[in-house]
Amino acid sequence: DAKTTQPNSMESNEEEPVHLPCNHSTISGTDYIHWYRQLPSQGPEYVIHGLTSNVNNRMASLAIAEDRKSSTLILHRATLRDAAVYYCILLPGNDMRFGAGTRLTVKP
Amino acid sequence: NAGVTQTPKFRILKIGQSMTLQCTQDMNHNYMYWYRQDPGMGLKLIYYSVGAGITDKGEVPNGYNVSRSTTEDFPLRLELAAPSQTSVYFCASSYVLLTDTQYFGPGTRLTVL
Numbered sequence: 001d002a003k004t005t006q007p008n009s010m011e012s013n014e015e016e017p018v019h020l021p022c023n024h025s026t027i028s029g030t031d032y033i034h035w036y037r038q039l040p041s042q043g044p045e046y047v048i049h050g051l052t053s054n055v056n057n058r059m060a061s062l063a064i065a066e067d068r069k070s071s072t073l074i075l076h077r078a079t080l081r082d083a084a085v086y087y088c089i090l091l092p093g094n095d096m097r098f099g100a101g102t103r104l105t106v107k108p
Numbered sequence: 109n110a111g112v113t114q115t116p117k118f119r120i121l122k123i124g125q126s127m128t129l130q131c132t133q134d135m136n137h138n139y140m141y142w143y144r145q146d147p148g149m150g151l152k153l154i155y156y157s158v159g160a161g162i163t164d165k166g167e168v169p170n171g172y173n174v175s176r177s178t179t180e181d182f183p184l185r186l187e188l189a190a191p192s193q194t195s196v197y198f199c200a201s202s203y204v205l206l207t208d209t210q211y212f213g214p215g216t217r218l219t220v221l
Contacts, residue, residue, distance in 0.1 A: 043198045076221030098150030
């Protein structure tokens with residue numbers, strides 16, 4: 001199964017950009033890169049996903065390396081409400097196996 | 109739309125008791141999933157269903173049973189509760205299996221003593 005590697009934790013200041021990295025060196029050609037986040041005491045929520053090209057939506061941007069072995073979730077201006085655990089997963093490669101993710105702390 | 113709803117929110121069970129965790133979605137999704145999340149860990153897939161009458165095992169199915177009699181409902185049954193099943197349980201649904209966005213419920217926090 002394809003696996004992903006993320007830092008355990010990251011910190012950011014409020015209103016500054018945040019770049020959350022994810023390594024997935026064993027990604028297959030049919031795997032989509034998905035990002036979810038989990039706010040405290042809530043279920044995960046979808047953030048963004050992509051296959052090869054960079055993607056933007058109202059929540060974030062996803063930058064995918066040319067060889068697809070890594071990706072970066074970009075929050076353009078972090079707010080206190082963005083403090084959460086962020087999960088990078090490959091579908092269908094990961095079979096929805098969430099790792100521990102990256103715990104993002106946002107400082108005022 | 110209410111999305112994915114789960115009941116109960118909290119439950120304490122004694123060892124050996126049984127219970128059913130309820131999950132309902134109103135998005136007409138064919139695919140539904142049950143996950144568990146242990147403290148400080150990611151989610152693990154217990155069972156999933158691709159439609160009414162069809163279910164399959166995920167990564168950690170032992171100790172659990174599911175059924176899918178309607179598109180909307182996907183209950184998870186614990187027959188003989190054990191302390192190792194203390195966890196937070198999340199139900200989710202999607203339009204397409206695995207590769208599509210999954211919508212999660214708020215979770216059920218279960219403690220087995």
